[in-house]
Structure formats: structure tokens, C-alpha cells
Amino acid sequence: MPFGKYRPFLDTNPVDLPDRQWPGKRITKAPRWLSTDLRDGNQALIEPMDPARKRAMFDLLVKMGYKEIEIGFPAASQTDLDFVRSLVDNDAVPEDVTVSVLTQARTDLIHRTIDTLEGFPRATVHLYNATAPVFRNVVFRNDKEATKQLAIDGTRDVMDYLEKVMDDDVIVGYQYSPEIFVDTELDFALEVCEAVMDIWQPADDREIILNLPSTVERATPNVYADQIEWMSRNLSRREHVVLSAHNHNDRGTGVATSELAMLAGADRVEGCLFGQGERTGNVDLVTVGLNLYTQGIDPQIDFSNIDEVQKIVEHCTRMETPARMPYVGDLVYTSFSGSHQDAIKKGFEARRKKIEETGDDTWDLPYLPIDPADLGRTYEAVVRVNSQSGKGGVAYLLSTTKNLDLPRRLQIELSQIVKNHTDASGGEVTADELWHIFADEYLPASEVDGLEPWGMYALRGTSMTTDEDARSHLTVTISVSGEDREITTSGNGPIDAFVAAIEQLGHRIHVLDYAEHALSEGRDATAAAYVEAEIDDQVLWGVGIDPSTMTASFKSIISALNRTRR
Ligand SMILES: CC(=O)SCCNC(=O)CCNC(=O)[C@H](O)C(C)(C)COP(=O)(O)OP(=O)(O)OC[C@H]1O[C@@H](n2cnc3c(N)ncnc32)[C@H](O)[C@@H]1OP(=O)(O)O
Numbered sequence: 001m002p003f004g005k006y007r008p009f010l011d012t013n014p015v016d017l018p019d020r021q022w023p024g025k026r027i028t029k030a031p032r033w034l035s036t037d038l039r040d041g042n043q044a045l046i047e048p049m050d051p052a053r054k055r056a057m058f059d060l061l062v063k064m065g066y067k068e069i070e071i072g073f074p075a076a077s078q079t080d081l082d083f084v085r086s087l088v089d090n091d092a093v094p095e096d097v098t099v100s101v102l103t104q105a106r107t108d109l110i111h112r113t114i115d116t117l118e119g120f121p122r123a124t125v126h127l128y129n130a131t132a133p134v135f136r137n138v139v140f141r142n143d144k145e146a147t148k149q150l151a152i153d154g155t156r157d158v159m160d161y162l163e164k165v166m167d168d169d170v171i172v173g174y175q176y177s178p179e180i181f182v183d184t185e186l187d188f189a190l191e192v193c194e195a196v197m198d199i200w201q202p203a204d205d206r207e208i209i210l211n212l213p214s215t216v217e218r219a220t221p222n223v224y225a226d227q228i229e230w231m232s233r234n235l236s237r238r239e240h241v242v243l244s245a246h247n248h249n250d251r252g253t254g255v256a257t258s259e260l261a262m263l264a265g266a267d268r269v270e271g272c273l274f275g276q277g278e279r280t281g282n283v284d285l286v287t288v289g290l291n292l293y294t295q296g297i298d299p300q301i302d303f304s305n306i307d308e309v310q311k312i313v314e315h316c317t318r319m320e321t322p323a324r325m326p327y328v329g330d331l332v333y334t335s336f337s338g339s340h341q342d343a344i345k346k347g348f349e350a351r352r353k354k355i356e357e358t359g360d361d362t363w364d365l366p367y368l369p370i371d372p373a374d375l376g377r378t379y380e381a382v383v384r385v386n387s388q389s390g391k392g393g394v395a396y397l398l399s400t401t402k403n404l405d406l407p408r409r410l411q412i413e414l415s416q417i418v419k420n421h422t423d424a425s426g427g428e429v430t431a432d433e434l435w436h437i438f439a440d441e442y443l444p445a446s447e448v449d450g451l452e453p454w455g456m457y458a459l460r461g462t463s464m465t466t467d468e469d470a471r472s473h474l475t476v477t478i479s480v481s482g483e484d485r486e487i488t489t490s491g492n493g494p495i496d497a498f499v500a501a502i503e504q505l506g507h508r509i510h511v512l513d514y515a516e517h518a519l520s521e522g523r524d525a526t527a528a529a530y531v532e533a534e535i536d537d538q539v540l541w542g543v544g545i546d547p548s549t550m551t552a553s554f555k556s557i558i559s560a561l562n563r564t565r566r
């Protein structure tokens with residue numbers, strides 16, 4: 001690996017800012033957002049969006065609440081131009097949405113671009129030229145002066161042509177981007193931006209957007225933050241400047257870079273949904289927005305149906321969303337590992353209790369930085385079971401899908417049984433499969449979804465009376481290897497009487513623990529009973545489910561008894 005051919009970024013692009021202020025700052029409000037899905041995102045797709053897909057993307061962005069949307073590079077192609085015009089022709093742009101169009105600093109392209117804006121309520125002309133040394137030397141073969149002049153001339157072209165052709169009823173703003181700002185000498189980037197402002201003359205009601213792109217991300221996020229703070233401090237007319245961050249994600253730190261930029265003074269963030277864009281993408285607006293949300297800050301964007309957003313974006317871009325994509329990936333609210341599941345289960349219980357007792361719904365759940373329900377996700381996928389899972393996950397699934405509230409030691413016993421399955425199969429156990437494993441193990445006589453009934457013993461019928469001394473007198477019919485036996489016993493209570501019946505079958509049995517609860521409410525309620533018993537020197541659990549609590553408890557003892565012989 002010939003790492004020696006690379007240079008540390010700071011060797012060539014030092015930032016002199018020893019008294020930087022951004023590390024001590026906090027983000028307290030959402031920035032202005034610009035979605036560039038239809039431009040930067042679209043230009044990086046294997047198959048660029050067709051008009052219908054572009055329209056679906058535009059409508060989605062509007063619905064989510066984005067107020068600034070870059071809709072294309074209309075001078076680049078007839079498709080882009082037609083789409084821009086179709087938005088006007090179909091009255092698709094709400095009054096409070098500003099569309100933005102990108103152009104190079106070339107007179108013919110600027111004119112063609114501005115011509116497309118007729119009829120929009122609000123628009124921004126976005127002009128860029130490359131200012132970084134490698135572009136000056138290799139691509140444009142321009143010196144600094146000529147590079148600056150290109151930006152000046154382009155800005156003047158925009159103003160002159162707007163003056164000439166644009167109706168007063170279109171509110172047109174201006175955005176300038178020095179391309180690969182991060183690679184450009186800071187004092188030169190400042191010089192070009194100042195020269196552009198000298199032409200545009202920002203003032204009250206005449207802002208200028210200065211967009212400083214990390215076109216290619218090449219350093220740690222703190223370096224970009226220093227660059228932004230340096231620009232923010234040194235720009236003149238700062239109160240009329242909207243300082244905008246445009247971050248790509250080459251080092252995988254686009255989100256962090258945008259966030260630190262906000263600390264450092266950026267007023268506005270450009271990016272794409274789920275980080276579409278050239279190479280590793282533009283910064284992901286969903287992650288940046290929801291990161292704010294989880295700090296109690298209103299992102300001003302509606303993420304409440306994240307699955308719908310994902311579906312539309314996937315349709316438009318023909319790109320898949322990775323399963324671990326923050327906030328939206330299939331697995332991002334899922335825990336497989338035992339200790340995580342245990343903590344989440346306890347967390348949900350504690351949360352329910354806290355809300356019931358105090359009404360306080362502050363989110364504080366282990367391993368879940370956000371409530372999936374806020375994004376329209378259900379809790380169903382929060383816990384999934386595989387060989388890494390423990391009792392917590394198994395118990396959570398049975399509780400959420402079947403209302404079964406298993407006692408702790410039963411959870412431990414069942415979890416070992418499930419582990420035997422997952423170790424053998426190597427894969428995940430779905431909630432349905434888990435129910436089958438549970439039912440096959442503990443409810444042998446039940447008619448659960450085609451499971452083969454098994455077990456030497458089965459409860460056929462019971463009849464019980466209680467005398468004036470509160471003693472229970474029980475007549476019970478138990479099938480033993482297919483043959484019914486009627487036994488009559490008595491005890492201090494129904495369970496005691498039933499244990500005595502089991503002893504008549506020749507077993508030693510001692511009940512160690514017992515629990516029961518209703519599975520449902522109302523007249524047709526069902527009960528679940530759990531018994532831990534020592535039977536013929538084995539200690540194990542049994543489970544019974546029945547509309548009658550008493551029968552459920554008898555069935556639980558039969559379940560444990562059968563399990564001793566399996
Ligand atoms: C970082 C970004 O995302 S920037 C946006 C990039 N997106 C796109 O380029 C998509 C759309 N672009 C296009 O379709 C085409 O590039 C067009 C239609 C705009 C221009 O096409 P062409 O006229 O054929 O030029 P081409 O694409 O080869 O561009 C290179 C020329 O433009 C010049 N150029 C490049 N950028 C700029 C700029 N911002 N301002 C002025 N001139 C520029 C180059 O110096 C080069 O000039 P040269 O031919 O004299 O050497």
C-alpha cells in the first residue's frame with residue numbers, strides 16, 4: 001500500500017484559527033435546508049430520473065417541507081430544461097418554495113438558465129466556477145486573477161440578464177459557489193466571494209448565498225469547521241450573507257462535517273435524501289435532520305413516514321437503501337444480541353410505567369436513540385432473535401406478539417431451547433417460528449397451527465367442588481398413553497388437589513413457583529398459567545393456556561410432567 005504518495009491535507013491547506021470558537025458552541029435550531037436531489041443527486045445516478053420520477057421527487061420534497069429545492073442544471077440538457085418548465089406549466093411550486101437552478105459561469109448558459117425561470121414565484125440562480133489550484137492549473141489553465149474575473153463576469157451576466165428579461169413578479173436571488181472551496185486557499189476563496197459580493201451588492205432584502213462546497217471531502221470535519229468559521233469571521237457584509245455548507249461524503253464524514261459547519265457559522269445546509277450524489281454521495285439530509293430531532297430540535301422537516309420517503313426515493317433513484325442506513329435502514333431499530341434485547345425490554349417496561357405514573361414521556365431507552373414510532377415505524381422489528389440473542393429478546397417477542405408474560409426462570413429455560421434451534425439452523429428465528437418452538441415445547445396437547453400433538457399425558461376433564469372448610473375436591477380425567485383414567489382427590493386448593501392426582505399416577509411432584517395472567521380481556525378472556533415444578537428429580541417449567549384459569553393451571557402441570565419424559 002503506497003501510502004507515501006498522499007500528503008496530509010493540512011500541509012497544503014492550513015487554517016490559522018488558534019482561537020476557534022465552534023468547539024464550545026451548540027446547535028440550537030435547524031439550518032435553512034436546500035435539497036439538491038434533483039441536481040447533484042440526479043447527476044450521479046446510473047439512470048438519471050425521467051420526468052415522472054423527477055416530479056415524484058419534487059412533490060416528496062415539497063411535502064416533507066423543504067423550502068429551497070435545486071431543480072436542475074437546465075442549460076445542460078433538454079430533459080432538465082423541460083422538467084423545469086413543466087413545474088411552472090403544471091403550477092407545481094407552492095408560493096413559499098424557492099427553486100434553484102445551477103449554471104456554469106458562461107454567458108450563453110447563464111442566459112438559457114435564466115430564460116427557464118419565467119413564471120416561478122421565487123427562484124435562485126446558482127453560479128459556480130472552480131477556484132481550487134488543481135482546477136486553475138489543470139482544467140481551466142487560469143491564474144488567480146482570471147479565475148476571480150470569471151466569477152465576477154458570471155455574476156454581472158446574471159444581474160444584467162435578470163434586469164433585461166425577468167418580470168418583477170419573480171423574486172430572484174443569487175447563490176455563488178467557489179468549487180472545491182476546501183481545496184482553495186482560504187484568502188483566495190474570500191477574495192473571490194468579496195469580488196462577487198461587490199457586484200451583487202447584498203443589502204437588506206437582497207441577501208447573497210455563499211455556498212462553500214467540500215466538493216470532495218478530504219480532511220477531518222474539524223478542518224472544514226475551521227474553514228467555515230474563518231470565512232464567517234472574515235467576510236464583509238456578513239449580515240447579508242447566507243453562509244451555506246455543501247458537503248460530500250468521500251471520507252464517510254459528510255454528516256459530521258455539516259454538523260460542525262453549523263457550529264462554525266453555517267446558516268444553511270445543502271444535501272440529498274439518504275445521501276445520493278456523486279461518488280459516495282452528498283451529505284444525507286435525513287440523517288442531519290433527524291440528528292437534530294433527537295436533540296429536541298425541530299428540524300422543520302416532516303420525517304413522520306420515513307418508509308414512504310424511502311419508497312419514493314428508491315423508486316426515483318433506482319438505488320437501494322442499505323439495511324444499516326441511519327434512521328431508515330431495515331435493521332436500524334433492531335437488536336439481535338442478548339444483552340441489548342434485555343435492556344430494551346426493560347427500557348420499554350420502565351417507560352410504560354413512567355408514563356403511567358408521571359405522564360413524563362421523555363425518551364430514554366437503552367440502545368434506541370429515537371422512538372421508531374415517531375418515524376412511522378412499528379416496534380415489531382425492534383427485537384429479532386438469532387444465535388446471539390438471550391432471554392430478553394425471546395421474552396420480548398412472545399410478549400409483543402402473543403401477550404405472554406413469561407416468569408424470569410422460564411425465560412432462561414426457553415432461551416436455551418431457542419438457542420439450540422438457532423445454533424443448529426445458524427439463522428434468525430422469526431416471531432412465528434418462535435411461537436412454534438414455544439408451543440411445541442410447552443403446549444404439546446394444543447392445536448397450534450398444525451403442530452403434531454405429543455406427550456404421554458393429556459387433561460380430558462375436571463370437576464371440582466369446595467367444601468365449607470375451603471378444601472377442594474377434584475375429579476379429574478387424565479389420558480395416560482391414550483387411555484383415560486379418572487382420579488378423585490382433594491387438597492388445600494385446586495393445585496394442591498391436582499398435584500395429589502398426579503402423585504396417584506406414580507410421580508413425585510413438588511411445585512416451586514407458579515404464575516398466571518390473563519391473555520385477553522372480556523368474557524372470552526384466555527388465561528396463561530406457568531408452573532415450575534420438581535418432578536421425579538427434574539426441575540422444569542410447564543405452561544397451560546385455557547379460558548379457565550384453573551384448567552390453565554392444571555394444563556401447566558401436565559405440560560411440565562410431559563416434558564420430564566420427552
Ligand atoms: C461539482 C459539481 O457538481 S458541478 C456540476 C457538474 N454537473 C454537470 O456538469 C452536469 C451538466 N453539465 C453538462 O451537461 C455540460 O458540462 C454542459 C452542457 C454544462 C457544458 O458542456 P460543454 O460545453 O460540452 O463543456 P464540457 O462539459 O466539456 O465542460 C468543460 C468546459 O467548460 C468549462 N467549465 C467548466 N466549469 C465551468 C464553470 N463553472 N464556469 C465556466 N466554465 C466552466 C471548462 O473549462 C471547459 O472549457 P474548455 O472546453 O474551454 O476547456
Ligand SMILES: CC(C)C(=O)C(=O)O
Pocket residue numbers: 040102128177179180211213214215216246248
Ligand atoms: C456546484 C457545486 C456547489 C457542487 O455541487 C460541489 O462543489 O460539490
Ligand SMILES: [Mg+2]
Pocket residue numbers: 040213215246248282
Ligand atoms: Mg456537489
